[in-house]
Amino acid sequence: MSIKAISSYQSLNEQTAKELAVNLNFFEEDADLTCCEIGDGNLNLVFRITENGKKGIIIKQALPYAKVVGESWPLTVDRARIEADALKLQEIHAPGLVPQVYHSDDLLAVTVMEDLSFLNILRAGLINGDPFPHLAEDIGTFLANTLYFTSDYALHPFKKKEYVKNFSNPELCKITEDLVFTDPFFNSETNDFEEELLPLLKEFWNDFSLKLEVAKLKKSFITESEALLHGDLHTGSIFADEKHTKVIDPEFAFYGPIGFDIGQFIANLTFQAITREDITRKEEILLIITDTWKVFSETFSKHWQESGDAYTKVRGYLEYVLNKAFQDSAGFSGCELIRRTAGLAHVEDLDGIEGKEKRLDAKRKSLSLGRELILNRHKLSSIEELTELIRNHSS
Numbered sequence: 001m002s003i004k005a006i007s008s009y010q011s012l013n014e015q016t017a018k019e020l021a022v023n024l025n026f027f028e029e030d031a032d033l034t035c036c037e038i039g040d041g042n043l044n045l046v047f048r049i050t051e052n053g054k055k056g057i058i059i060k061q062a063l064p065y066a067k068v069v070g071e072s073w074p075l076t077v078d079r080a081r082i083e084a085d086a087l088k089l090q091e092i093h094a095p096g097l098v099p100q101v102y103h104s105d106d107l108l109a110v111t112v113m114e115d116l117s118f119l120n121i122l123r124a125g126l127i128n129g130d131p132f133p134h135l136a137e138d139i140g141t142f143l144a145n146t147l148y149f150t151s152d153y154a155l156h157p158f159k160k161k162e163y164v165k166n167f168s169n170p171e172l173c174k175i176t177e178d179l180v181f182t183d184p185f186f187n188s189e190t191n192d193f194e195e196e197l198l199p200l201l202k203e204f205w206n207d208f209s210l211k212l213e214v215a216k217l218k219k220s221f222i223t224e225s226e227a228l229l230h231g232d233l234h235t236g237s238i239f240a241d242e243k244h245t246k247v248i249d250p251e252f253a254f255y256g257p258i259g260f261d262i263g264q265f266i267a268n269l270t271f272q273a274i275t276r277e278d279i280t281r282k283e284e285i286l287l288i289i290t291d292t293w294k295v296f297s298e299t300f301s302k303h304w305q306e307s308g309d310a311y312t313k314v315r316g317y318l319e320y321v322l323n324k325a326f327q328d329s330a331g332f333s334g335c336e337l338i339r340r341t342a343g344l345a346h347v348e349d350l351d352g353i354e355g356k357e358k359r360l361d362a363k364r365k366s367l368s369l370g371r372e373l374i375l376n377r378h379k380l381s382s383i384e385e386l387t388e389l390i391r392n393h394s395s
């Protein structure tokens with residue numbers, strides 16, 4: 001039976017992924033196709049199908065469980081629908097900054113999209129020291145456009161609530177609630193860290209002022225339906241080179257506080273500020289952070305002038321919204337730094353450091369900076385103060 005004709009979910013393999021591509025008319029029946037499963041993320045299958053080595057297509061399929069753990073961690077395949085819908089909406093608001101979606105199938109939990117293999121995953125490129133001259137401009141624009149145009153500042157309230165419903169994503173949000181906001185701040189089984197970090201982590205687990213601030217950040221993540229977030233905007237969710245930037249993998253998309261995406265992006269750049277030894281190379285990262293915020297806040301402010309909401313004309317309201325997003329983003333980035341160091345899901349920027357002492361030193365810096373950002377976020381009043389804090393903790 002043709003895979004296109006199936007009436008229930010089944011997980012693909014390299015052979016059936018090829019058959020699906022042909023049945024969906026992406027290739028001729030007699031095409032000489034190559035298919036490889038290239039997924040290196042925590043959750044899904046990703047097939048790259050090419051004909052004679054030319055640019056091909058990507059078929060991404062959600063498994064009914066989290067790939068990184070296995071069938072013992074069931075997970076809704078509805079995340080594929082959310083990812084495809086989010087990519088389509090992001091393409092409208094931030095054209096050219098996401099892969100094109102060619103086809104999606106909610107039953108098979110499949111998204112067929114543009115093959116971006118000509119680009120590099122940003123995390124790998126940054127670790128390699130590659131330059132990304134357009135990154136700040138592109139991500140600042142992506143953040144400003146996707147966040148503003150999906151918010152109440154831009155949308156009719158009925159449309160906004162329709163989106164909130166469509167992008168209700170409880171299972172994926174629960175992963176973030178646990179892995180980003182809760183587990184690393186308690187002695188949880190999911191945590192994963194070198195025993196040498198235990199004394200510092202014990203300090204965290206016993207620090208009730210730290211826990212109170214994380215509780216406030218978690219509350220804001222859970223309760224503030226401000227804009228449609230990407231939901232997992234780390235440097236492994238971005239393809240880039242010197243000229244292009246493409247944001248992938250919005251399966252964690254949902255309505256949340258604007259500062260969350262900004263904070264995750266800043267934190268994942270911060271790992272590079274911590275690990276780079278050369279001062280000039282560190283400063284390159286701090287400049288990307290500064291410029292991203294500047295592009296975001298300037299572009300968001302420009303859009304704001306077009307808003308039909310009467311309150312957006314009230315003096316001080318835009319400044320309030322931006323200041324809250326800024327301070328939230330500092331706090332969220334603190335949580336991301338800590339969870340990527342001691343929680344379940346790690347990053348190559350830290351784990352890939354050769355030499356145990358050097359690696360532990362970087363991880364301690366990441367944990368201490370994370371704590372500072374969470375505790376002192378309300379004292380930060382400019383992006384320069386934020387980058388100065390990062391600079392001081394990463395030398």
Ligand SMILES: Nc1ncnc2c1ncn2[C@@H]1O[C@H](COP(=O)(O)OP(=O)(O)O)[C@@H](O)[C@H]1O
Nearest residue numbers: 039040041042043044046058114115116117249
């Ligand atoms: N559009 C694409 N073009 C080329 N490669 C892709 C594309 N989407 C994903 N990949 C590859 O698959 C990997 C995992 O994709 P991702 O969407 O991050 O999956 P997961 O949701 O499991 O984290 C990426 O790191 C990248 O190597």
Ligand SMILES: CSC[C@H]1O[C@H](OP(=O)(O)O)[C@H](O)[C@@H]1O
Nearest residue numbers: 041042043066068175179232345
């Ligand atoms: C068990 S999911 C852990 C972690 O993985 C996700 O990232 P990705 O899909 O990019 O691999 C997300 O960050 C989750 O917190």
